[in-house]
Amino acid sequence: MNKKILLTGVSIAAGCAMLFTTAFASMTGNTGYEIYKEAVKNTVKAKSFTADVRMTFKDNGKVMAEMDSTMKQSHEERAMSHITNAKVQDKEVKMETYANEDNVVLKKGSSDEYYLIKNDKKDFGRHDRKLNCAEDPEMSKAGEVVLDALVGDLKNYVSASGNSEGGSDVTIQLEGNQIPAVVNALASLGAKGAAKDGNRPHAHGPAPFDENFDLQPPKLVDDIKITKVDVKAKINKDKTIESQIITAVLTGKDAEGKSHQIEFSADMKLKNVNSTTVDKVDLTGKQVKELKPEDIKGEHSR
Amino acid sequence: MEKVLEVNGLTKLFKNGRGIRDISFDVYQGEIFGFLGPNGAGKTTTMKIITGLSRADRGSVKIFGYDVLTRFEEAMRKVGCIIETVESYEFLSAAKNLEMALRYYPGLDKSRIHEVLELVGLDKYKNEKVGCFSLGMKQRLGLASAILSKPELVILDEPANGLDIEGTVDIRNIITRLAREQGITFFISSHMIHEMEITCDRIGIIEDGRIIRTGIVRELLDQYSSLEDYFITQVREDRGRIA
Amino acid sequence: MNSLTACAVNETERIFLKKKTMVLLIITMLIPVLGAIGVGFFQKGLGIMPVSASEFSVWILGIFTNFLLPLFIGMAAVDLFAGEIGDRSIKITLLRPVSRLGIFSAKIIALAAYIVVNLGIIFLVSSFSTFFLEGKEGLIWGMTKGLLAYNAAILPMLLIAIAAVFIAQLFKNSSGALVILILIYFGLNIVSTVFPGISNLMITSYTDWHLLWTAGWGQLGRIFTVFMFILSYSIIFLASGFYLFERREL
Numbered sequence: 169m170n171k172k173i174l175l176t177g178v179s180i181a182a183g184c185a186m187l188f189t190t191a192f193a194s195m196t197g198n199t200g201y202e203i204y205k206e207a208v209k210n211t212v213k214a215k216s217f218t219a220d221v222r223m224t225f226k227d228n229g230k231v232m233a234e235m236d237s238t239m240k241q242s243h244e245e246r247a248m249s250h251i252t253n254a255k256v257q258d259k260e261v262k263m264e265t266y267a268n269e270d271n272v273v274l275k276k277g278s279s280d281e282y283y284l285i286k287n288d289k290k291d292f293g294r295h296d297r298k299l300n301c302a303e304d305p306e307m308s309k310a311g312e313v314v315l316d317a318l319v320g321d322l323k324n325y326v327s328a329s330g331n332s333e334g335g336s337d338v339t340i341q342l343e344g345n346q347i348p349a350v351v352n353a354l355a356s357l358g359a360k361g362a363a364k365d366g367n368r369p370h371a372h373g374p375a376p377f378d379e380n381f382d383l384q385p386p387k388l389v390d391d392i393k394i395t396k397v398d399v400k401a402k403i404n405k406d407k408t409i410e411s412q413i414i415t416a417v418l419t420g421k422d423a424e425g426k427s428h429q430i431e432f433s434a435d436m437k438l439k440n441v442n443s444t445t446v447d448k449v450d451l452t453g454k455q456v457k458e459l460k461p462e463d464i465k466g467e468h469s470r
Numbered sequence: 471m472e473k474v475l476e477v478n479g480l481t482k483l484f485k486n487g488r489g490i491r492d493i494s495f496d497v498y499q500g501e502i503f504g505f506l507g508p509n510g511a512g513k514t515t516t517m518k519i520i521t522g523l524s525r526a527d528r529g530s531v532k533i534f535g536y537d538v539l540t541r542f543e544e545a546m547r548k549v550g551c552i553i554e555t556v557e558s559y560e561f562l563s564a565a566k567n568l569e570m571a572l573r574y575y576p577g578l579d580k581s582r583i584h585e586v587l588e589l590v591g592l593d594k595y596k597n598e599k600v601g602c603f604s605l606g607m608k609q610r611l612g613l614a615s616a617i618l619s620k621p622e623l624v625i626l627d628e629p630a631n632g633l634d635i636e637g638t639v640d641i642r643n644i645i646t647r648l649a650r651e652q653g654i655t656f657f658i659s660s661h662m663i664h665e666m667e668i669t670c671d672r673i674g675i676i677e678d679g680r681i682i683r684t685g686i687v688r689e690l691l692d693q694y695s696s697l698e699d700y701f702i703t704q705v706r707e708d709r710g711r712i713a
Numbered sequence: 714m715n716s717l718t719a720c721a722v723n724e725t726e727r728i729f730l731k732k733k734t735m736v737l738l739i740i741t742m743l744i745p746v747l748g749a750i751g752v753g754f755f756q757k758g759l760g761i762m763p764v765s766a767s768e769f770s771v772w773i774l775g776i777f778t779n780f781l782l783p784l785f786i787g788m789a790a791v792d793l794f795a796g797e798i799g800d801r802s803i804k805i806t807l808l809r810p811v812s813r814l815g816i817f818s819a820k821i822i823a824l825a826a827y828i829v830v831n832l833g834i835i836f837l838v839s840s841f842s843t844f845f846l847e848g849k850e851g852l853i854w855g856m857t858k859g860l861l862a863y864n865a866a867i868l869p870m871l872l873i874a875i876a877a878v879f880i881a882q883l884f885k886n887s888s889g890a891l892v893i894l895i896l897i898y899f900g901l902n903i904v905s906t907v908f909p910g911i912s913n914l915m916i917t918s919y920t921d922w923h924l925l926w927t928a929g930w931g932q933l934g935r936i937f938t939v940f941m942f943i944l945s946y947s948i949i950f951l952a953s954g955f956y957l958f959e960r961r962e963l
Contacts, residue, residue, distance in 0.1 A: 172814075176956045183948030190941040194913055316909045321921055323909070327931050339931070344855075345771045346928055349763040356761035391847050393762035420762070521808055524962040543716060546810040557804045562730060567805075570726070573719035574809045615805075 200328035204338045207403040216242035216444040226431040240446045249447040266449045282456045334405035342397040356392040386428045388420035411437045471498040474655045480529035490679040504670030505659035512679040513659040550621035556612030560601035575619040586614040605632035623655045667697035682708045716811035724823035745773045749842035756847045765848025767855025770839035778920040783873045787894045790877035796887035817958045824874040836863045862923035869919040879954035
């Protein structure tokens with residue numbers, strides 16, 4: 169009898185020891201999710217940065233649209249500049265945007281004409297305050313709890329490994345069943361709705377840039393599904409994101425029953441963190457046309 | 471004669487102060503040993519300890535020489551029993567209940583189920599769910615289940631519980647027949663003195679958690695007019711000694 | 714048949730001879746069919762495919778392991794322990810020539826068999842339902858992954874059974890035990906959601922372990938960690954559950 173009690177006790181002790189070891193091993197060393205989350209937070213908090221972003225949109229391997237842009241943003245200066253080269257179905261367009269607290273200046277690459285939007289309502293400033301609000305520690309903490317809960321078990325799919333430069337490489341790979349069915353359903357419905365909208369002719373005010381972005385996505389009607397979401401991020405030793413590639417693949421069939429695999433990818437490289445000076449434009453002696461903020465709003469909120 | 475069951479100094483006290491104290495007795499091969507005592511005297515408690523359902527504070531139990539605490543499987547291999555109440559799976563048929571029990575005894579085949587059911591007079595109800603059985607039928611099934619394995623020792627706690635006169639006689643006949651014809655050892659407890667007088671070879675009188683006498687029924691009947699007479703004399707004597 | 718085998722066969726047979734079990738198994742068969750009809754509606758009616766045919770069986774598995782299967786397992790565990798102790802039918806087994814360790818092991822084996830049968834039924838019915846769905850590209854690969862996932866799902870479900878066995882023995886009445894088990898299950902799930910930092914320690918947080926098995930080599934480390942958690946908890950609950958069972962007096 170005593171032997172049995174002893175054996176039970178030893179088993180429980182061994183089980184507890186194993187449990188503590190495993191728990192300890194799995195808790196020390198941040199999880200991929202924690203590393204990534206911290207890097208995103210740090211990056212958003214940066215005073216200024218320059219980002220080279222390349223976005224591509226492919227349908228069955230054929231490039232439908234490409235966009236290269238250099239984005240400089242500074243919270244200190246409350247300003248940003250944006251130079252974008254886009255190629256949509258063989259049509260190329262270049263666009264420059266300069267914005268500060270008082271106004272936004274737009275320029276289409278091919279012409280010398282500048283468009284000026286006076287920002288009476290200090291829109292840019294308001295946007296900035298919102299950012300500050302997110303930095304309020306209590307608010308952001310509550311937000312994080314909600315985010316963590318929403319992300320749920322997905323955080324298990326974020327893996328991180330240290331790289332030779334003292335930072336870490338984070339990968340998130342979601343495929344098939346790892347993408348929650350509800351999320352997939354909502355995203356697929358959204359994609360379907362977007363494809364329908366794409367069908368409609370654009371009728372956006374004066375929109376000097378609009379026609380050029382008239383991307384004609386394949387109109388998917390059946391079997392629409394997000395098959396893959398991939399994120400590869402490189403985090404430097406200062407725990408900010410250095411580069412990040414996001415790829416999402418959507419599949420489905422159009423009305424003729426032809427299968428489409430639509431791949432969207434965004435490749436972002438971040439540099440000059442906290443040391444970026446936003447490009448400015450001097451409008452003196454230039455051809456300037458003023459636009460009302462209302463005219464541009466639809467475009468802006470896109 | 472060979473000892474089949476050896477009980478040595480069993481003591482178990484419950485929180486309410488009741489229980490059994492220093493119970494020792496032996497049961498020999500081939501006899502029908504009766505455990506006689508009023509309700510609450512400690513018969514069931516002793517039997518539960520003997521069959522491993524419960525544990526004693528002190529003392530030991532050996533069945534066929536195996537300690538019931540350390541060598542339970544060997545000790546119980548040739549034992550069949552009913553302790554306190556007969557239990558069956560009510561959602562299963564009588565035959566299915568016995569079929570499950572039979573699996574523990576590799577040497578026996580399914581014809582044994584039919585055999586024991588016939589012996590207790592339940593054969594025609596074998597496919598009925600036990601939940602529909604009367605108390606008497608359940609008691610008979612319990613007996614069938616206890617003798618199913620062709621045991622060498624059968625321990626029965628109040629085997630006539632819930633049976634009418636006819637049933638009581640039936641059970642008594644089955645017990646005596648098995649003992650005479652197959653040499654099975656029985657250890658039976660009951661508060662029914664007359665029943666014990668007819669059935670048992672030897673009895674132990676248990677009162678207030680202690681065994682106060684053991685004796686051979688035939689010899690006792692030579693000295694006393696009945697077992698009842700003997701029982702009352704012994705209990706009075708015992709109480710007088712305590713007082 | 715030796716006594717452990719005999720006891721394991723009896724315990725398993727008894728689970729499946731209960732009417733309740735049959736009703737639950739029928740529900741288990743219906744859910745993948747209903748799930749396929751639902752997904753089919755999304756596919757045909759809305760043109761979207763949140764779950765493709767090749768992923769369907771693993772998706773259905775997730776629905777079961779989240780709540781239904783733990784509930785069924787809990788019910789079976791409660792019946793085999795609190796239920797039998799409550800109605801004293803445990804005595805039928807205790808008085809046969811089989812040790813308490815044997816009986817305890819046999820009951821765990823029976824619960825494992827119940828889990829495997831449930832998972833097997835879900836796999837078969839959901840694989841069959843697959844033929845009525847769109848998105849059969851990679852179906853064979855999907856089924857292979859499915860088989861892997863279903864096998865992987867046995868362990869976390871078994872842990873739930875083992876933990877339920879321990880908890881069920883603290884009660885003498887089966888409905889009370891079941892209510893407490895369900896409350897504990899939801900309680901642990903809520904704690905995991907509110908404090909994700911310690912969710913690793915919650916025995917209910919391993920129920921979607923099978924998804925890691927379909928997620929490629931990158932998840933190997935995590936699979937191992939969870940396996941160690943399941944193993945440690947299983948040992949602890951098995952030992953403490955057995956202690957309670959061994960000490961039980963009737």
